Amino acid sequence: MADSSEELRLATLAEMIAEHAAKRPTTSAVICAGRSLDYRSLHQLSTCIAQALLGDGLVPGDRVAYLGVESVEYYATxxxxxxxxxxxxxxNFRLTAPEVEHIVRDSGSALLLVDPGLEPVVEGLIPSGRGPRVRPTSPAAIDAWLAAPGRAGEPIASAPGDPVVQLYTSGTTGLPKGVVLTQCSLFTVRGLLADASLDWIDVRAGDVSLIGIPGTHVGGVWWSAQGFAAGATNVAMPRFDAGQAVELIDELGITTACVVPAMLRLLLDHPRATPVAFASLRKVVYGGSPIAASVLERAIPVLDCDFAQIYGLTETGNTAICLPPADHYPGSPRLRAAGRPYPGIDCAITDEDGTPLxxxxIGEVSLRTPARMLEYWRMPEATADTVRDGWVRTGDAGYLDEDGYLYIHDRIKDMILVGGENVYPTEIENVLASHSQVADVAVFGVPDDSFGERVHAVVVPRPGSGLRQRDLFTFCQERLAGFKVPARFELASDVPRNPSGKILRRELRQAHWRDRDRNVN
Structure with a gap:
């Protein structure tokens, strides 16, 4: 890899930012929405925020919730x-008030930072007495907070094994679980690749790196950490916009980017998507959902750069499997593979009893990685069910070929991937079941050429209710984030279930997937 061994030895964000503030103080560390922080300013601002947080009475290990879009303040925090x-x-700023409340309450956050315009989402948390203290994140509010007397707590440098982020991912119970990740979770793969002299993922000091995936997702946090580790310039957008992304790539000379396949397709569909606009790119990393071969075949000549696919979970600290640039070329037999494990990471396929296949x-994919989560926050039983003898059970079904490449065939769990967003049927079913005119409901994913999958709901109305599809749509819009709202509501007389009452989702999905050669899109 191109990075120096000295930089790679830096194991925490605090060490990295301090080092780059000394070595490259005027290099932009974060650019977002026309604002920029160089490494010296990021170091100074983050130290002031750390002092203010401790001065507010927070102690190491406390949780700080942040509700907002991408901004320089988010990365400084x-x-x-x-x-x-x-x-x-x-x-995630796209969540509804009840969804935000669950995360804030479950995490036990002592402080909630809220972007301007999102205050109404949290208003109900405060009068009820169930919420934490709230602080706005506008530049003026941050300045006033930092300038207030008595805010000078002393920063406490954390260790690589200490938790640094808690990301919420939905589960089959319908309620999001807090995945606790350490600092070394963010930097382990970088070190493994350096030790093996591989450049699969190689953010460099001179790179200008586009963060396509929001910081509320493990991919966004992880990718920004790669930029900070290298002393590169991270470029973020408050919300992903294909036109703005093309402009940023062209005008700022973006050299590397991390996106989900749906974003890559939107970039290619934009009128300004030409080889000239993308001339500065040297590598695009993509992941979060399977990619259509047609999208990749379009991207290779237009973007004219290296590609690397990553596969993993929030629970594995993001990526554990990579399809390297060498396997990306028109007609490559590997393009349908997720990739192969990084050095030092293991992948196994097991049957229902955990016996290796x-x-x-085809069996369940399990991953053993030193970057895996510490735990599901305050959920020891769920943690023990997912992590067994150091192996993270992914819930995905796949197989390994003779060269150790992993191919994803289906999902053992019922998760739906909508443009890189994880959507779980049970959560949506619980919302729809609370409708007074719904007798039964089943939710599953169906193919969608734009976003990989879309949410489909089969709803059984109560007799004589006169329930309409638009009523259900409005009902869900008020209770769920937009990406979770079903794209279609199918009114039916019943929902197929097995003798124990479990919904036969595979049977429901079959009609929508029968013309596909695999059950992911």
Whole structure:
């Protein structure tokens, strides 16, 4: 890899930012929405925020929730939490008030930072007495907070094994679980690749790196950490916009980017998507959902750069499997593979009893990685069910070929991937079941050429209710984030279930997937 061994030895965000503030103080560390922080300014601001957090009475290990879009303040707060030994809990701004409340309450956050315009989402948390203290994140509010007397707590440098972020991912119970990740979770793969002299993922000091995936997702946090580790310039957008992304790539000379396949397709569909606009790109990393071969075949000549696919979970600290650039070329037999494990990471395919299966046999994918989560926050039983003897059970079904490449065939769990967003049927079913005119409901994913999958709901109305599809749509819009709202409501007379009452989702999905050669899109 191109990075120096000295930089690679730096193991925490605090060490990295301090080092780059000394070595390259005027290099932009974060650019977002026309604002920029160089490494010296990021170091200073994050130290001030860390002091203010501790001065507010927070102690190491406390949770700090952040509800907002991408901004320079968000990344400064991430670094500040690392400096103060606190744990950042990013909250997706697209969630509804009840969804935000669950995350804030479950995490036990002592402080909630809220972007301007999102205050109404949290208003109900405060009068009820169930919420934490709230602080706005506008630049003026941050300045006033930092200038207030008595805010000078001393930062406490955290260690590589200390938790730094808690990311919420939905589960089959329908309620999101807090995945606790350490600082070394963010930097382990970087070190493994350096030790093996591989450049699969190789953010460099001179790179200008586009963060396509929001910081509320493990991919966004992880990718920004790669940029900070290298001393590169991270470029973020408050919300992903294909036109703005093309402009940023062209005008700022973006050299590397991390996106989900749906974003890559939107980039290619934009009128300005030409080889000239993408001339500065040297590598695009993509993941979060399977990619359509047609999208990749379009991208290779237009973007004219290296590609690397990553596969993993929030629970594995993001990526554990990579399809390297060498396997990306028109007609490559590997393009349907997720990739192969990084050096030092293991992948196994097992049957229902946990017995390893031979090459070519489909079973559950399990990953053993030093970057895996510490735990599901305050959920020891769920943690023990997912992590067994150091192996993370992914819930995905796949197989390994004779060269150790992993191919994803289906999902053992019922998760739906909508443009890189994880959607779980049970959560949506619980919302629809609360409708007074719904007798039964089943939710599952169906193919969608734009976003990989879309949410489909089969609803059984109560007799004589007169229930209409638009009534259900409005009902869900008020209770669920937009990406979770079903794209279609199918009114039916019943929902197929097995003798124990479990919904036969595979049977429901079959009609929508029968023309596909695999059950992911």
């Amino acid at each position: 991430l670094v500040a939490c690392a400096k103060a030994g606190l744990v950042l809990v990013p909250v 031979p090459t070519g046999r």
